[in-house]
Amino acid sequence: MNKEITESNKKILLIVLIAGCFLSTLNQTLLNVALSNLMDVFHVTAATVQWLSTGFMLVNGVLVPITAFLMKRFTTRQLFISSMFFLFIGSVFCACAMNFGMLLTGRMIQAIGAGIIIPLMMTVILYLYPSEKRGSVMGKIGFAIIFAPAIAPTLSGFIIEYVSWRWLFIGLVPFLLIVIVLAFKYLMNVAETTKTRLDIASVILSTIGFGCILFGFSKAGSKGWDNPVVITNIIVGIIVTTLFCLRQMKSNDPLLNLSVFKYKIFTLTSFINILITMIMYADLILLPIFLQNGRGFTAFEAGLLLLPGAVINAFLSPVTGRMYDKYGAKPLFITGLLFIIISMWGVIDLTESTTYLYLMIRTVILRIGLSFISMPLNTAGLNALPRELGSHGSAVNNTIRQLAGAIGTAVVITLYTVQTTSHASELSMENENIPTMQLAKLASIFGSSDAYLLMLVLSFVTLIFACFMPKKTAIQKNVIKKQ
Template identity: 60%
Template sequence: MYEIMDQPNHQIKKGLLLFVLLLGSFLSVLNQTILNVALPDLMKQFEVSATTVQWLSTGFMLVNGILIPVTAFLMKRFTTRQLFISSMLLLLVGTFINAIAPSFAFLLIGRMIQAAGAGIIMPLLMMVVLVVFPVENRGTAMGTLGLVMIFAPAIGPTLAGFIIEHFSWRWLFIGMFPLVAIVIALAAKFLVNVSETSKPKLDINSIILSTAGFGALLYGFSIAGDKGWGSAWVLICLAVGVLFLLLFCWRQLTSKDPLLNLQVFSDRMFTMTTIVNVLVTMVMYADMILLPIYLQSSRGYTVLETGLLLLPGALINAFMSPVSGRLFDKFGVKPLAIIGLVFIIVASWEVTDLSETTSYSYLMIRTIILRIGMSFITMPITTAGLNALPKHLHSHGSAVSNTVRQVAGSIGIALVVTIMTSRTKSYAAELIHSGNVQSKSQLIIESSILGTSDAYIFTVVLVIIAFLVNLFMPKKSVSKQEKIIEEREHHTNSAVES
């Protein structure tokens, strides 16, 4: 039997509850993105390649993607308070390991533990918003959530650049440690439960299948840059990944109590918003990796200069998020998505012809355009998909949405780094044969810039596909069942008040 939530919705202090949850979420997102601008420095310090160092990002996101399906089970089994504090404790342990990491392997382990904590937080936060806010206010609530979630990666690169330039990358984690501890203390004092709990069984086989599937697929994409797409090992990894994911999907569709309820995809709005979300997420994370590598490795900019270039666009993205939330409540998702995707297509196309003379200000303006586009689409498209589902599928919808976004982001990073690496090798060979380069350093820089441009062409293709999918998206995004229930509750409350 279900245990009734600690407090009914009208008694929950929404502001205090969201404040504590958003603080924790802010730190988890900051941890996810703060190392992106430091990757070129870490490549030198630990003497690893781009395809190896990118695992600090893809590994983090892969663990997120593997664990998020389990959150639907965890949100049924444990209270909001238990889940949040547990996730923050994992974040604390991972942060400590990262701060003292003596080698790249230890740093990667610390990142994985951090990811285990961070993977629980975002689905939990979305579920809380769906529970405590009515349909007509969710766009605004998700917009506020987006403000905080986007503000973290907005200040992350600049903050990381300043700390690395004046201290050491280790201080990124040393400084984070007390902040996470403070959030744990606040959660212990103020956090309440907002959902019903039960005692479902955990499907271990589903976890094994999803872990093997996502892991093999991502590993295959990651090593393709070094071994080549025709490598037997790459093809085996990709084939094994696809096979295990198909078995995972089959098990979810045939199970009475699935780990991840794939019935959410029977709703057309949820399916189409998820496809758009996947494609846009791949583009967003690809840019967060490609641009710092280009700026620092090919152009010689410092980590701080890279962070400062990214800052204006990210801040505009953050402050536009509440605005896009209100516009979503008023106009719906489709017009916002069209506007956002047009901005993203333009911004992505503008970096498909990079050179050694592409100006700093040009790249800053282009990044601002990209981030404006992202603000029109990221939270509205997620909210529209979840709104389309009935209440009993909210936790599964949140878990599915976050799973595919994290996996898409990690695969997007692996793919663009692979494309960049393989195209860089091809261009280097062409330049050597042509005899147009004067030195080894010039060869490396020029071939790397051309390889990065080709990787950006791939992102343009992804956004164009997202735009075409969006054209066929339904206009309405609210579950009929939920709308009827909320109308009944509204009439009941009005009758009681009168």
């Protein structure tokens, strides 16, 4: 195969993978705005409807640790086409759902497909591209990963308001079919498969461990930290996950190779990944709460406010990818975190008169900061590993992201709830004649400000970690030595 054909095949492969990743990420975030509408449609409570998000996250989370095994055992074509079929079948199930149980089943089937796409794509890039070109390629992928959730709230709000919730799934079906056809025609395999044995005990331990932790933290925000279900799940999850980790360290062929943490740069980027994911997920849930509860905006208006920042983030991703290849991770991380700190500083003193435009500009600043970090962070971590550990590094990265997202969301919702209750009590004592609606709005505004103060502190902590990142020359020497 000559070089030109190889390069054109790489481009086709990348386009097909990015299209699949875009649809997977879009599907994952489309329902966030639609939950209250689905409560009315299926006559279920908030706690029940939340399973459409929680269940998706749980299936996704427990699947991620076994992706490294799947990538060794099956070909790129088999895994990608299978994941697209799961997304397709799940979408059809959801579109035809006659009751909530059927909708939830379809959502779980979708999650099986979505769980493997991003780890698979990261591993393919490690095989196809040398370390000095991965930044720009990851930047292009970042466009798909970021642009999908960018348009999801607005698109979902529009569909719910003007069409029918079923079109959230019907609309995905033809695009999924197109990607499946393209994959059959153009997708090639990038790595050899091996007849590796699946460690069933490790699968059981990881499923119970990660599943319980994710479930416990996802319920902490609504039920409270002192709820027996929350405490039991988190404790069981931590114990079982510890047993899983000990088993991986002793195994000759681990399900999830934890030796990736022997590489200092990977470990450092993992810490930064945890903190950035917590900040990002917390903001995604806290800002709509403030806009709707504190200011009385509709879900569609809240989605529109998030749109400009997220679109800018998506379009900046390829640019920051090229900057990573040129300058390395450290200057990008520090620049990004300065933007994030400014954006958090701007919302620690929210009031009734904080304007829609001000919040939109602040969200644009936050998203510019995230664009300097998100994909360069993945690239820097995976570049620190030898190629044979790439799939394990990708699986570890995604497991960390799932856990950090659940923990960040739970902590912020709990802080917001506690502080809102406290402020409501103080305000009612100070002014007994204050109307109930006004009291609820003010308490929500003050509670949001307190939660953003925590996120500002986390941003400063992340900046400290980023300062320990080595310069580009030191990383290059490390890559040469590793190879």
